[in-house]
Amino acid sequence: MLRFRDISFRYKIPLRATVLVFITANALTVSLLVREYGDVRRDLLDNLARWSDVLSQTLVAPMLHDDLWRAFEIIRAASSPTGGEQANVITLLDTRQRIYVSTDTERYPMLAPLHERGAVARELASLIDSAGVPVSRTVEIGDRLFVVTPIDADGVRLGHMILEHTNAFMRARFAGMWLSATVVTLLVIAVILPVSWYWGHRMAVPLVRLAECIGRVGSSIPDARACDLYQSKDEIGRVGEALTRMLAELREKQALEREIVFSERLAAIGRLTAGIAHEINNPLGGMLNAINTYRRHAANDPELAARTLSLLERGLVQIRDTVSALLVEAKAPSHSLGPHDIEDVHILLQPQAAKKAVDLHWSCRLPDELPLPATLVRQVLINLVLNAIHACDQGGRVSCEIALAAGALSLIVRNDGQHIEEARLPYLFEPFVNDAGGGHGLGLWITYQIVRELEGHISVQSAPGDTVFAVDLPLAVTLELESGS
Numbered sequence: 001m002l003r004f005r006d007i008s009f010r011y012k013i014p015l016r017a018t019v020l021v022f023i024t025a026n027a028l029t030v031s032l033l034v035r036e037y038g039d040v041r042r043d044l045l046d047n048l049a050r051w052s053d054v055l056s057q058t059l060v061a062p063m064l065h066d067d068l069w070r071a072f073e074i075i076r077a078a079s080s081p082t083g084g085e086q087a088n089v090i091t092l093l094d095t096r097q098r099i100y101v102s103t104d105t106e107r108y109p110m111l112a113p114l115h116e117r118g119a120v121a122r123e124l125a126s127l128i129d130s131a132g133v134p135v136s137r138t139v140e141i142g143d144r145l146f147v148v149t150p151i152d153a154d155g156v157r158l159g160h161m162i163l164e165h166t167n168a169f170m171r172a173r174f175a176g177m178w179l180s181a182t183v184v185t186l187l188v189i190a191v192i193l194p195v196s197w198y199w200g201h202r203m204a205v206p207l208v209r210l211a212e213c214i215g216r217v218g219s220s221i222p223d224a225r226a227c228d229l230y231q232s233k234d235e236i237g238r239v240g241e242a243l244t245r246m247l248a249e250l251r252e253k254q255a256l257e258r259e260i261v262f263s264e265r266l267a268a269i270g271r272l273t274a275g276i277a278h279e280i281n282n283p284l285g286g287m288l289n290a291i292n293t294y295r296r297h298a299a300n301d302p303e304l305a306a307r308t309l310s311l312l313e314r315g316l317v318q319i320r321d322t323v324s325a326l327l328v329e330a331k332a333p334s335h336s337l338g339p340h341d342i343e344d345v346h347i348l349l350q351p352q353a354a355k356k357a358v359d360l361h362w363s364c365r366l367p368d369e370l371p372l373p374a375t376l377v378r379q380v381l382i383n384l385v386l387n388a389i390h391a392c393d394q395g396g397r398v399s400c401e402i403a404l405a406a407g408a409l410s411l412i413v414r415n416d417g418q419h420i421e422e423a424r425l426p427y428l429f430e431p432f433v434n435d436a437g438g439g440h441g442l443g444l445w446i447t448y449q450i451v452r453e454l455e456g457h458i459s460v461q462s463a464p465g466d467t468v469f470a471v472d473l474p475l476a477v478t479l480e481l482e483s484g485s
Contacts (some may be wrong), residue, residue: 003409007147007206008204008208009204009207010201011204011397012200012204013200013201013203013204014197014200014204015128017196017197017199018193018196019194020196021193021196022189025185025188025189026185027397028185028457029181029182029184029185030480032176032181032244033177036177037174037177040173040174040177041424043144043145045133045138046163048138048163049138049149051113051163051245052147052149052163053136053149053159053242054135055074055075055078055090055149055161055163056149056150056151056161057084058074058270059071059074059075059092059161059331060151060152060153060158060197062160063100063151063152063153063159063445066136067482068100068110068432070099071092071100074101075090075092075101075102078090084468087102087427088164088165088445089102089103089107089108089129089163089164090103090150090162090163090164090168091103091104091108091162091164092100092159092160092161092162093157093159093160093161093162094159095130095157095158095159095315097111097113097114097115097128097129097160098111098112098113098114099111099112099113099114099117100159104158109119109423112283113125114128115234120141120142120144124141124146124162127139127148128160129359130355131211134230135149135150136148136149136150137149137179139314139475140452141329142209143166144164144165144166145163145164145165145166146163146164146165147162147163148161148162149161149162157209159389161196162301171315173216173422174405178203178372184400185442195260196374203374206229206236206237206240207236209227210236210239210240212241213227213243214243214357215258217247217250221247221250221254222247223247226245229243229244235399237407251307257397280319282292282348282352282382282386283315283318283319283348284315284319285348285351285352286311286315286347286348286351287311287312287315287316289351290308290311290312290347291312293308294308294309311347314344315344315348318375318378319376319422320377328365332352333373334375335374336369336370336371336372336373337366337369337370337371337372337373337374337377338364338366338368338369338370338374339364339367339368339376341374341377342364342366342378342381342402344378345378345381345382345385346360346364348382349382349385349386349389349417352386352389353389353398356389356393356394356395356396357390357395358392358396358402359395359396359398360385360389360395360396360398360399361397361399362399362400363399363400363403364402364403365403365404365411366402366403366404370404370409370475371475372409372454372473372475373454376409376450376453376454377409377454377473379450380411380447380450380451380471381400381402381411381413383444383446384400384411384413384447384469385400385413385472386443386470386483387443387444388400388413388414388415388417388467388469389415391415391417391418392415392416392417393417395417396415396416397415397416398413398414398415398416398419399412399413399414399415399456400412400414401414401442402411405472407474407475408456408472408473408474409471409472409473410469410470410471410472410476411469411470411472412468412469412471413468413469414466414468414469415467416465416466416467417467419462419463419464419465419466419467420467421460422463424433425460425462427449428444428460429444429445429447429458447471451471451473454473455473455474456471456472456473456474457471457472458472459469
């Protein structure tokens with residue numbers, strides 16, 4: 001459900017202006033009506049009091065001469081059955097609060113005591129007894145107004161006159177005022193609302209344009225001129241100017257990032273070339289050592305010569321497949337893995353270990369042949385053992401254990417060199433993540449890609465003096481193998 005705070009400012013501002021106009025108009029109307037009602041009531045009471053004083057003076061003579069009919073004619077003429085500002089009922093009392101004459105003979109019969117004519121009459125009688133009513137006094141009982149006026153002749157009290165007035169006249173006048181005020185209020189609202197909606201919309205347009213322009217900032221940076229931002233010196237204008245500056249700076253930053261990415265790509269090509277050279281140089285080094293051995297001993301030892309030629313052949317195949325591995329093409333044809341492949345890796349790596357006087361402990365417990373691509377397994381083993389040798393200090397120790405475990409080939413390479421910091425472990429198999437020795441970081445990335453292609457798992461644990469890489473390669477891998485090899 002759409003909430004009010006989620007509505008666009010182009011509607012929210014006019015709606016708030018509308019509510020404000022309604023509240024203001026109603027508050028003004030109510031206050032004016034209350035004030036007008038008070039003025040009308042006060043004027044009515046003043047008129048009744050003055051009119052009662054005049055009428056009481058007129059009744060002095062009839063009551064002094066006990067002219068009952070004359071008094072009745074006067075009060076009957078003074079009463080107004082049409083409900084104007086005059087009294088609806090006029091009653092005269094004698095000095096003993098008996099009804100002398102009244103325009104409503106049914107409610108107030110002649111000579112009847114006033115206090116016997118109901119609760120209202122008793123309250124009026126009590127008022128006259130307690131206060132004495134020296135002058136005209138107005139009292140409201142229920143929905144009726146009563147004006148009690150003394151009738152005196154030369155300081156002698158002849159009686160009292162009671163004017164009874166209903167509030168029907170007041171309600172009629174108030175209803176007329178309310179109707180007039182409502183009509184005027186509606187006319188004012190009808191004039192103000194379109195103006196408030198127009199100005200509210202005008203106020204919201206700059207904010208809407210700002211929001212739309214900011215919302216377009218993402219993969220591309222919009223031009224501030226295309227956003228058509230509001231130009232002024234007020235707060236919205238200053239925000240627009242700040243947004244324009246920010247967009248310009250973001251465009252400069254984006255251009256700089258493009259240049260940096262281009263430079264990084266060129267640098268990555270250089271690093272990749274160095275990595276390829278490194279990965280190819282490893283078997284080439286072993287092959288050169290084998291050729292040197294062949295030159296010195298081949299003439300006297302035909303068996304050694306044959307082994308050396310076989311080693312050179314497998315080294316060349318290794319170089320060919322290394323290029324495929326660097327391109328993450330692990331499905332290159334290869335022969336099945338055998339113990340001699342592991343032994344070849346051992347022979348190739350011994351010169352590297354001898355350069356740093358590293359004690360290379362080698363343990364291989366494999367049957368004659370395994371259904372795994374020999375070239376890729378050799379590549380994984382070469383990369384892991386070379387990394388272990390490079391991590392060792394002079395005269396360190398590296399151990400390599402190759403065995404079958406739970407239907408998978410297990411390769412465990414351990415070294416006592418500098419351990420890998422915990423912060424580097426999550427990024428260890430990413431390309432171009434330099435190791436502690438300043439390497440290019442491609443070896444472990446290539447190893448990780450090959451292990452994934454072989455549907456295996458690689459893990460690393462490192463502590464001071466003991467770093468272990470463990471690889472498990474399942475034997476049920478469907479890869480293309482060279483037939484007859």
